[in-house]
Amino acid sequence: METHVELKTNSKMFCRCNVVETDKPNENLCPTCLGLPGSLPVPNKRAIEFITLLALSTKCQITTDGMFHRKNYFYPDLPKNYQISQFDLPVGTEGSLEIVVNGEFSTVEIERVHMEEDTGKSTHIGSGRIDSATSTHLDFNRAGIPLVEVVTKPLIKSSKEAVSYIEELRQLVIDLDISEGKLEKGNLRFDANISVAYENDDELGTKVEIKNMNSLRSLEKAIEYEISRQTKMLNNNETIIQETRHWDEKKEVTSSMRSKEGSADYRYFSDPDIPNMILSEDFIDKIKNNMPVLPSEKRNTFINSGLSIEEANSIGKSPKWMGELYKSVSDITNDSKTTFNWITGELQGQLRKLGETSPPEWMTAEQLAEIISLVKNDKISFTSGKEILAELIEEKINPEEYAISNKLIQENDTEEISKMVKEIIKENSEVLERIANGEEKLIGFLVGQVIKLSNGKVNPSVAKELLLKEIK
Amino acid sequence: MNHYKLSISEINKLFKDKKLKPSELYSEVFERAANTESIIHGHLTLFQDENIKKAADADKRYENGTELGILDGIPIAIKDNINIAGYATTCSSQMLSNYISPYDATVITKLKDEGVMFTGKTNLDEFAMGSSTENSAFGPTKNPWDPSRVPGGSSGGSAAVVSAGSAIASLGSDTGGSIRQPASFCGVVGFKPTYGTVSRFGLVAFASSLDQIGPITNNVEDSKILFNSMKGFDPFDATSGKESKTKQPKLKNAKIGIIKELMEDGISEDAKLEVQKVAKLLESQGHEIVEVSLPLTKMSISIYYLIAPAECSANLSRFDGVRYGNRVAGNTSYEMMENTRAEGFGPEVKKRILLGTYALSAGYYDAFYGQALKARAMMKKEFTETYKEVDYLISPTTPSDPFKFGEKSDNQLEMYMSDLCTIPANLVGMPAISIPTGLSSNGLPLSVQIMSPANTDNTLLEFSQKLESVVSFTSLPEIKGDVS
Numbered sequence: 001m002e003t004h005v006e007l008k009t010n011s012k013m014f015c016r017c018n019v020v021e022t023d024k025p026n027e028n029l030c031p032t033c034l035g036l037p038g039s040l041p042v043p044n045k046r047a048i049e050f051i052t053l054l055a056l057s058t059k060c061q062i063t064t065d066g067m068f069h070r071k072n073y074f075y076p077d078l079p080k081n082y083q084i085s086q087f088d089l090p091v092g093t094e095g096s097l098e099i100v101v102n103g104e105f106s107t108v109e110i111e112r113v114h115m116e117e118d119t120g121k122s123t124h125i126g127s128g129r130i131d132s133a134t135s136t137h138l139d140f141n142r143a144g145i146p147l148v149e150v151v152t153k154p155l156i157k158s159s160k161e162a163v164s165y166i167e168e169l170r171q172l173v174i175d176l177d178i179s180e181g182k183l184e185k186g187n188l189r190f191d192a193n194i195s196v197a198y199e200n201d202d203e204l205g206t207k208v209e210i211k212n213m214n215s216l217r218s219l220e221k222a223i224e225y226e227i228s229r230q231t232k233m234l235n236n237n238e239t240i241i242q243e244t245r246h247w248d249e250k251k252e253v254t255s256s257m258r259s260k261e262g263s264a265d266y267r268y269f270s271d272p273d274i275p276n277m278i279l280s281e282d283f284i285d286k287i288k289n290n291m292p293v294l295p296s297e298k299r300n301t302f303i304n305s306g307l308s309i310e311e312a313n314s315i316g317k318s319p320k321w322m323g324e325l326y327k328s329v330s331d332i333t334n335d336s337k338t339t340f341n342w343i344t345g346e347l348q349g350q351l352r353k354l355g356e357t358s359p360p361e362w363m364t365a366e367q368l369a370e371i372i373s374l375v376k377n378d379k380i381s382f383t384s385g386k387e388i389l390a391e392l393i394e395e396k397i398n399p400e401e402y403a404i405s406n407k408l409i410q411e412n413d414t415e416e417i418s419k420m421v422k423e424i425i426k427e428n429s430e431v432l433e434r435i436a437n438g439e440e441k442l443i444g445f446l447v448g449q450v451i452k453l454s455n456g457k458v459n460p461s462v463a464k465e466l467l468l469k470e471i472k
Numbered sequence: 473m474n475h476y477k478l479s480i481s482e483i484n485k486l487f488k489d490k491k492l493k494p495s496e497l498y499s500e501v502f503e504r505a506a507n508t509e510s511i512i513h514g515h516l517t518l519f520q521d522e523n524i525k526k527a528a529d530a531d532k533r534y535e536n537g538t539e540l541g542i543l544d545g546i547p548i549a550i551k552d553n554i555n556i557a558g559y560a561t562t563c564s565s566q567m568l569s570n571y572i573s574p575y576d577a578t579v580i581t582k583l584k585d586e587g588v589m590f591t592g593k594t595n596l597d598e599f600a601m602g603s604s605t606e607n608s609a610f611g612p613t614k615n616p617w618d619p620s621r622v623p624g625g626s627s628g629g630s631a632a633v634v635s636a637g638s639a640i641a642s643l644g645s646d647t648g649g650s651i652r653q654p655a656s657f658c659g660v661v662g663f664k665p666t667y668g669t670v671s672r673f674g675l676v677a678f679a680s681s682l683d684q685i686g687p688i689t690n691n692v693e694d695s696k697i698l699f700n701s702m703k704g705f706d707p708f709d710a711t712s713g714k715e716s717k718t719k720q721p722k723l724k725n726a727k728i729g730i731i732k733e734l735m736e737d738g739i740s741e742d743a744k745l746e747v748q749k750v751a752k753l754l755e756s757q758g759h760e761i762v763e764v765s766l767p768l769t770k771m772s773i774s775i776y777y778l779i780a781p782a783e784c785s786a787n788l789s790r791f792d793g794v795r796y797g798n799r800v801a802g803n804t805s806y807e808m809m810e811n812t813r814a815e816g817f818g819p820e821v822k823k824r825i826l827l828g829t830y831a832l833s834a835g836y837y838d839a840f841y842g843q844a845l846k847a848r849a850m851m852k853k854e855f856t857e858t859y860k861e862v863d864y865l866i867s868p869t870t871p872s873d874p875f876k877f878g879e880k881s882d883n884q885l886e887m888y889m890s891d892l893c894t895i896p897a898n899l900v901g902m903p904a905i906s907i908p909t910g911l912s913s914n915g916l917p918l919s920v921q922i923m924s925p926a927n928t929d930n931t932l933l934e935f936s937q938k939l940e941s942v943v944s945f946t947s948l949p950e951i952k953g954d955v956s
């Protein structure tokens with residue numbers, strides 16, 4: 001996998017232009033990012049800090065004496081017709097990232113993490129491609145925004161693993177606070193290199209690069225499509241050629257792009273405009289000392305609190321408030337699974353229905369823990385619990401008081417309930433006979449009758465238990 | 473009395489003493505341009521009208537005693553590969569014949585702050601590639617000493633206008649001798665500072681690791697004034713240096729090395745004699761002259777013609793007709809870029825782009841560009857070692873006096889050889905100055921070049937100033953057809 005991560009620095013990689021979202025094309029430009037004659041690049045220190053943070057957190061070896069290279073190719077949205085990138089001395093090499101696939105741990109080996117600048121954006125009119133477009137609109141707002149490219153080793157074995165890897169990387173850059181990490185905005189852009197080989201072959205088959213996958217879903221589909229396409233070819237004794245293929249979102253197929261670009265000679269050479277990038281021990285230590293909690297560490301904390309690997313992974317990749325709320329609530333309830341289910345299931349579900357992305361500010365861990373405890377201790381029914389939660393999302397309430405004042409507290413006094421059970425049995429001798437004849441479903445009917453008699457205050461499970469005792 | 477050959481400090485004194493006004497000097501210089509430009513063609517554009525108000529402002533400042541400094545009101549010409557906001561920067565190329573820069577180069581900002589008036593933009597070999605200005609898309613500049621001869625290049629226009637008196641001083645850029653060689657051909661002083669001491673921001677790049685802006689002046693003191701007003705760290709140029717403490721060469725009883733390899737084949741007798749003459753003068757001043765050998769100097773042309781074209785091949789990629797400059801239509805965007813470059817660039821530029829592209833190509837990189845980098849590093853070492861023994865190095869600036877138009881355009885290697893003595897300073901990054909010292913048997917100016925270790929620029933200038941005073945070269949060109 002080759003992934004480009006757009007960093008959220010204030011200014012661009014080699015100039016002082018702001019990095020801001022705008023609908024107006026060609027707003028944030030200067031001589032440098034527009035490649036005007038005589039302009040020069042000056043590296044953004046913040047971006048170097050960010051990439052070092054990413055390289056360290058993926059356990060890479062840090063190149064302390066690196067440099068920038070020029071990657072030469074002509075394209076209208078590349079202002080200088082070379083991209084400032086890194087070649088043989090990237091900031092990070094030989095790293096790894098722990099991921100979770102199907103509820104189990106796996107490790108993705110990272111080959112390199114390097115720094116480069118983004119290109120402008122082309123919009124081709126009349127065609128998806130530049131060579132057949134009637135016109136092309138160029139927007140250079142994006143040109144020069146710092147990008148980190150993360151390249152893995154060719155050891156990922158399935159589309160699921162690839163998707164999990166991107167999910168983990170995305171969470172990492174969000175938790176490191178170095179990128180917005182929004183796929184839909186192109187903050188993370190990925191290409192997949194796929195090769196298929198016979199089971200017993202030691203060597204990998206010819207690699208094919210897939211571009212234009214804009215979501216995790218299309219990544220998964222494209223990889224699966226490509227694996228089956230290449231497998232079919234191998235089975236038919238056809239030769240797979242090294243090329244770049246384009247994922248067609250609508251048709252859900254890959255098609256060959258110009259092979260011109262794939263065979264390009266980029267004529268890399270060190271950029272004489274930029275001195276070597278010396279990362280001092282001091283610089284690296286400072287970054288190490290300010291390292292935030294990583295997704296893998298967060299995940300381990302969740303696992304230690306009693307969640308499964310899958311659950312821990314999923315809550316770690318949920319919005320930040322969810323993990324935090326989970327921690328506070330489960331500290332009170334001492335029941336990780338139930339707390340997990342309430343937060344990731346009920347609470348998130350209700351919020352989503354309301355179109356909210358986070359709970360109201362008045363909602364506290366104590367309130368939520370109280371609802372969970374009321375249900376867990378059979379003081380209220382699960383349905384009532386959901387009702388109280390909905391109410392809590394609406395306005396600031398005290399869950400227990402609300403339960404009392406709204407008569408949601410269940411009757412758990414067995415003597416009281418026994419009386420009612422006996423009364424119902426008396427009234428329903430016919431039903432009892434049918435139960436005796438095997439129509440056991442009707443027990444539920446009798447439970448309902450007891451609840452009705454109690455005006456809904458009886459705990460259904462207690463009522464059922466007592467009913468069964470009486471019948472036998 | 474004419475004032476255009478006075479030194480900047482002399483002019484400044486006249487301004488201060490109210491014996492001369494900036495507007496008067498300005499008129500004089502432009503009159504000089506009116507009389508000489510039709511012959512010399514040193515300026516591509518003259519900023520005559522827009523300077524009337526600026527000159528009047530300068531007058532007022534001197535009247536009120538609020539002048540901005542020694543350069544206030546001094547008319548200076550700018551090589552047309554240095555950006556001045558609102559004016560064309562053509563690089564003497566069809567590619568940019570319609571290009572107006574929206575921003576100032578850092579050196580321009582600094583000179584504006586000092587009250588400098590710009591006379592206009594001067595001619596050069598296209599994109600600073602050449603040694604004669606014959607490669608200008610807008611016609612060559614003529615040598616004021618003899619219009620049938622080249623003024624040198626690439627900063628030929630900048631050297632010629634100072635020599636002719638249509639500017640008090642000028643700025644050039646020097647990648648392999650582009651300031652010093654034309655200064656020598658035109659009988660004026662040319663100074664290439666240590667790489668990185670003067671910001672390159674706003675100088676259209678030819679070869680980024682070699683390019684350096686510097687002054688061309690009537691005397692060493694003027695170069696010193698201009699250098700010190702332009703130097704210094706620039707946050708817009710990552711290769712610009714902060715002042716570093718370097719051991720300075722001696723000013724008295726110094727040891728000066730004559731570079732053996734630059735006194736051999738390929739150097740004319742005239743040029744050799746000039747160096748020997750200057751060496752004797754230096755000896756009489758109490759300095760010690762020794763011969764030093766720097767064998768890799770002989771390789772400098774080969775190293776240079778791999779490194780400079782390689783860097784230029786990438787630097788000039790941006791001229792594609794997409795965002796600015798001239799555009800030649802095509803059926804596809806690639807065809808448009810191809811047509812634009814085919815028509816926009818002249819033959820010398822194309823040749824160097826091809827050469828550089830080849831040197832960087834897969835399979836050739838190690839043999840060519842990679843090898844050149846290694847040789848350059850070795851050459852730097854050779855000079856560093858030599859500077860442990862001597863304070864300064866001396867050589868001819870050019871192998872011969874100015875050549876005639878067309879004389880070397882058919883023999884490219886000979887043309888390239890005219891930079892033999894000047895290229896080492898660019899490869900090594902050290903400062904180098906060319907000082908006119910005498911006339912050749914043809915009655916044309918000859919110069920010597922003095923070099924010193926990197927970051928010893930002001931000491932080199934001071935030393936050169938002393939040498940200049942004992943050489944006392946006072947000849948001036950007589951411009952044929954000059955009506956003044």
Ligand SMILES: [Zn+2]
Pocket residue numbers: 012015016017028029030031032033034144
């Ligand atoms: Zn910018």
